[in-house]
Each structure stands twice: as structure tokens, then as C-alpha cells.
Amino acid sequence: MRMYDIIYKKRFGGELTREEIDFAINGFVSGEIPDYQMSALAMAICMQDMTDAETFYLTDAMMRSGEIVNLDRFDGLCVDKHSTGGVGDKTTLIIAPIVASLGARVAKMSGRGLGFTGGTVDKLESFEGFKAELSAEQFFEQVEKIGLAVVGQSGNLVPADKKLYALRDVTATVDSIPLIASSIMSKKLASGAHSIVLDVKCGDGAFMKDEKSAVLLAKTMISIGKSFSRNVRALVTNMDTPLGVAVGNSLEAYEAIQILSGKGDNELRALCVALASNMASMALDISIDEAQGRVIDAIDTGRALERLRAWIVAQGGDDSAISNPDMLLSAPFKREYKASADGYICKMRAQEVGVASMLLGAGRAKKGDTIDHLSGIMLSAKYGDYVKKGDTIATLYASSESLFDEAERVLNRAIDYSQKPPIKRPIIIKSL
Numbered sequence: 001m002r003m004y005d006i007i008y009k010k011r012f013g014g015e016l017t018r019e020e021i022d023f024a025i026n027g028f029v030s031g032e033i034p035d036y037q038m039s040a041l042a043m044a045i046c047m048q049d050m051t052d053a054e055t056f057y058l059t060d061a062m063m064r065s066g067e068i069v070n071l072d073r074f075d076g077l078c079v080d081k082h083s084t085g086g087v088g089d090k091t092t093l094i095i096a097p098i099v100a101s102l103g104a105r106v107a108k109m110s111g112r113g114l115g116f117t118g119g120t121v122d123k124l125e126s127f128e129g130f131k132a133e134l135s136a137e138q139f140f141e142q143v144e145k146i147g148l149a150v151v152g153q154s155g156n157l158v159p160a161d162k163k164l165y166a167l168r169d170v171t172a173t174v175d176s177i178p179l180i181a182s183s184i185m186s187k188k189l190a191s192g193a194h195s196i197v198l199d200v201k202c203g204d205g206a207f208m209k210d211e212k213s214a215v216l217l218a219k220t221m222i223s224i225g226k227s228f229s230r231n232v233r234a235l236v237t238n239m240d241t242p243l244g245v246a247v248g249n250s251l252e253a254y255e256a257i258q259i260l261s262g263k264g265d266n267e268l269r270a271l272c273v274a275l276a277s278n279m280a281s282m283a284l285d286i287s288i289d290e291a292q293g294r295v296i297d298a299i300d301t302g303r304a305l306e307r308l309r310a311w312i313v314a315q316g317g318d319d320s321a322i323s324n325p326d327m328l329l330s331a332p333f334k335r336e337y338k339a340s341a342d343g344y345i346c347k348m349r350a351q352e353v354g355v356a357s358m359l360l361g362a363g364r365a366k367k368g369d370t371i372d373h374l375s376g377i378m379l380s381a382k383y384g385d386y387v388k389k390g391d392t393i394a395t396l397y398a399s400s401e402s403l404f405d406e407a408e409r410v411l412n413r414a415i416d417y418s419q420k421p422p423i424k425r426p427i428i429i430k431s432l
């Protein structure tokens with residue numbers, strides 16, 4: 001078999017066999033197939049798409065490229081959640097303790113930020129001392145004891161995706177449905193959960209800009225999950241504007257505590273309740289209505305917040321912020337960002353807000369950059385709100401005054417005003 005022939009076949013829309021896909025992935029991971037040939041194949045896939053069978057073979061080959069975690073010891077109670085990525089997405093910090101407090105198990109591997117915002121692990125490290133590296137034994141013991149653990153992604157989990165994503169990122173081949181679906185599902189399947197809830201983001205700040213492609217991505221991932229005998233559900237959710245009001249690691253940890261205290265942004269709460277209800281419904285085999293009642297009760301009684309505390313402590317973190325969340329808002333410098341006109345906020349582009357937050361220090365401009373956990377943006381007005389010129393729209397947090405001007409310039413590009421109220425899409429666009 002020759003990689004050249006596989007690329008040529010896909011270039012003209014041929015359907016690749018399982019053997020051809022295994023050959024390409026195995027050869028790429030072992031180093032026998034060079035980056036330039038794999039990039040050419042990725043581009044051909046972007047242009048010609050893949051059939052369901054090809055997408056399944058690709059996912060399977062990627063999943064088998066490294067370690068596969070077995071969570072069978074938890075009797076089918078393990079449930080995972082994945083978001084396709086968005087600005088201000090702190091949902092794992094909120095829903096993992098909720099569902100663990102209901103008796104489900106969350107044994108999760110999570111990444112650091114890929115793009116301009118921090119990842120779940122970065123957000124958790126806002127709690128001083130939090131350790132994202134646990135031995136396998138510590139990880140399983142913690143899941144047994146408190147129902148949840150989140151660790152940084154192990155180097156040996158789906159190495160094919162690590163290598164391929166790095167190529168896609170620099171060859172304009174990220175936004176292809178079979179490539180995204182196989183990338184996400186290979187990691188979810190290798191991480192071992194019995195049930196998976198997918199939060200497929202749709203809109204300006206997401207890979208999928210329109211509802212049709214977001215639904216197609218969701219359906220593709222559900223069908224891959226079914227082929228591997230996993231329960232998978234998906235919510236297609238709005239990512240035109242940042243999720244909630246906080247963007248930046250410790251600010252998002254603050255917002256997570258707010259939601260678990262029964263306060264905070266209504267849309268973020270609604271999304272978290274929906275995601276957690278789907279997770280609990282699948283893991284505990286109960287109806288979605290029953291699950292939703294239990295989720296709301298876990299928040300109202302404070303049990304979910306206490307589970308967050310137990311989680312932070314179990315992974316070596318300082319839990320004082322749970323009782324005193326204001327300490328998470330203690331960046332040395334703050335500046336208010338003001339409205340430049342009267343009107344309704346009719347655009348608050350998620351991606352630009354993410355870039356502004358990164359410029360303040362909350363994200364990585366390139367791999368390996370260090371993150372300033374205390375920096376970021378706290379919104380006080382959101383999409384659809386009416387503001388007057390000079391009203392505060394956001395508070396910017398940073399370690400140095402010198403970082404504010406450029407972040408403000410990016411925010412100027414992020415926000416538009418209109419005289420008529422804009423049409424609002426619901427946070428949950430579709431449940432599948």
C-alpha cells in the first residue's frame with residue numbers, strides 16, 4: 001500500500017477502506033508517513049468529506065493509537081461531557097460536582113486551552129495548589145471516594161490526534177466534520193466513559209458557524225458513539241457571544257461558584273442544568289424530568305457546591321475561595337470598559353472577547369506560554385442589553401496597566417450597537 005495512492009483516491013472522492021485508513025494513521029503515528037503526506041490527506045478529506053463508514057474507521061484507528069482507559073469497575077455509572085470549545089465555557093466546573101453529588105461518576109481527562117482561552121485544567125488551577133497530575137491509582141481512588149476527578153490529558157491518550165491536530169491547526173484543515181468528529185470521539189472513547197454528553201457549539205465563536213453544520217456534527221458524533229455501544233446525547237448550543245459573564249480562569253472559577261450557589265447568569269445556569277440533567281439521566285438510567293429535579297435540588301441545597309469543595313481539596317487545592325469567592329477577583333489592576341454609544345448591544349463577538357482576554361494574560365498566544373490565572377474580563381452588560389454611552393460594559397483584570405489598551409481596542413471590534421433590540425437565539429438551540 002502507498003500513501004500516495006490513498007491521497008489520490010480521496011482527492012477524487014473515492015471511499016477509503018478500513019485497511020487504507022489504518023495504514024495512514026498507523027504509519028503517521030510511527031513516523032513512517034511524513035507530515036506533508038498526512039496534511040495532503042487531511043486537505044483531501046476536507047474537500048471531499050467522508051462516508052459514515054470511513055469516519056467510523058478513522059475514529060477507531062485513532063482511538064487505538066494509544067492507551068485506552070477501562071472504567072468498567074464503575075458499573076456503567078461513568079459519564080463524560082465534551083464541549084466543542086467556546087469562550088467563557090466553565091461548565092465542567094459546575095456540572096461535574098452536580099452529577100457526582102447525584103451518584104454518577106465523572107472520571108475525566110481534560111485539556112489545557114487549545115486556542116486563546118484557558119482550558120478546564122487551567123480554570124481548576126485557579127484554586128491554589130490544585131494538582132492536575134494524579135497517578136492512575138490516585139485517579140480511580142478519588143473517583144471511588146467522591147465521584148469525580150479531572151486530570152490533564154495523558155500524553156499517551158490518542159497520540160494520533162495530538163499529531164494530526166497539530167498539523168490541521170497550521171494547514172487550514174480544522175473545520176471538517178469527519179476530522180472534528182473523529183478527533184473528539186476517539187478521545188472520548190479512549191477515556192472510557194459509558195455515557196457521553198456533547199455540547200456542540202454553534203455561532204460566531206465556534207467551529208460550526210451555522211445550525212445545519214452543528215447539527216450534522218452532533219449527529220455524526222452520536223452515530224460514532226452508537227457504533228461503539230456508548231450512550232451519546234448532544235445539545236447544540238449558542239456560541240455567538242461568550243457563555244455567562246466571566247472570561248478568564250479565576251474569574252470563571254468565581255462564576256462557577258456563583259452558579260453552584262444558586263446565583264449568576266440565567267443562560268449559563270440553564271445550559272448547566274440541561275447538560276447535567278442529560279448526564280444524570282443516562283448514568284443513573286432515570287427520565288430527563290426526574291434528573292432535572294435532582295440537579296436543581298443539588299444546587300438549591302448546596303450539595304453540589306460542597307462536592308466542588310471536596311473535589312478541590314482531594315486534588316490538593318485551597319478551598320478558601322468556595323466560602324470567599326471574591327478572592328478570585330484579586331488581579332492587581334482593574335479597568336472599566338465603557339460603552340462607546342447609546343444602543344442595544346447587537347453583537348458581542350465571542351472570538352474577539354476571547355482574544356481580548358488572552359491579551360490581558362488569560363490565554364496562551366502560543367503553546368507553552370504561561371497563563372495569568374487572575375486576569376480576564378467580567379461582563380456587566382451582555383448581548384441584547386440597552387446601554388448608554390459611558391456605561392460600564394465590562395471590568396478588565398490584569399497584572400499590569402500596560403495590557404489594557406490593546407485589549408480595549410479588540411473589545412471595540414467585538415461590540416456593535418443598534419437602535420432596535422436584536423433577535424436573541426436561545427442558549428439551547430437543539431437537543432439530539
Ligand code: URA
Nearest residue numbers: 084085179180183184
Ligand atoms: N476539538 C477537538 O478535540 N478536535 C477538533 O478537531 C476540534 C475541536
